[in-house]
Amino acid sequence: MTTMTTTTAPTATTVLDASGVTMRFGGLTAVRSVDLTVNSGEIVGLIGPNGAGKTTFFNCLTGLYVPTEGKVEYKGTVLPPKPHLVTQAGIARTFQNIRLFANMTVLENVLVGRHTRTKEGLWSALLRLPGFKRAEEASRERAMELLEFTGLAAKADHLARNLPYGEQRKLEIARALASEPGLLLLDEPTAGMNPQETRAAEELIFAIRDKGIAVLVIEHDIRFIMNLCDRVAVLVQGEKIVEGPAEVVQADERVIAAYLGTPFEGAPGQEEAAEVEAAEAHSTTEGDDK
């Protein structure tokens, strides 16, 4: 007897398609014509030195900012520039600085994250109609599943503020997952973590990807990002200078230069820097003449 195994090649669909995204604050261009796609089944990293425009770009994706130019599509539909509508569409995020409800329990924090997925209205909630009770029960069940998944179930009744730092970050992720996203945006998920917590975060992100949720992650920890991501994009002074598999990006001299602070050919702002240097040299020479 022969055993037939059919393997279906994964068909990568584009989950996020950001094109030509520019964000200006007055005279400052924080993000300059950035294109980025994230496909289903992918973990994509976004790196860059401080002030490169990473969080601003995230804010453009999630409706916190309306980009000055450009377009953001989620699964082929242009996103409305309102955070709650973006969440409803299927994009969830965590923030650089933890934003939990400190005096609510771990479970309650996750339940808050479910509000975009519960259909029961205000009256139903106030009058505690049967539909509301059923929805509430289903929400609690789902929230507990997510706490199991993130390893926090045993602490469901603890106040969020009493969790150790690494677990607070996990809880943020559990809360983001509660909106049942197709794409999860993580803004520096390992900031402030010790090496064990960082390793646990890495495993959790792989597990999230394995559940079919695409991930876009901003991180300063280069080793973490290179280990984690299928693809990495590098922002420098608001521009995407390189994008590719981790090993390619890691070896790119423009990326090395951006991190080590050495100017490189074609770097944004290089021309201006050269002009300043020339002007300085000129004024020094003039000074020498006197």
Ligand SMILES: Nc1ncnc2c1ncn2[C@@H]1O[C@H](COP(=O)(O)OP(=O)(O)OP(=O)(O)O)[C@@H](O)[C@H]1O
């Ligand atoms: N709301 C705002 N108004 C004016 N300027 C802003 C605003 N938000 C960000 N910027 C500026 O835009 C640039 C990019 O900032 P952003 O926070 O996006 O960088 P980043 O890459 O996330 O930095 P970091 O890694 O330090 O978090 C910076 O020069 C910052 O000062």
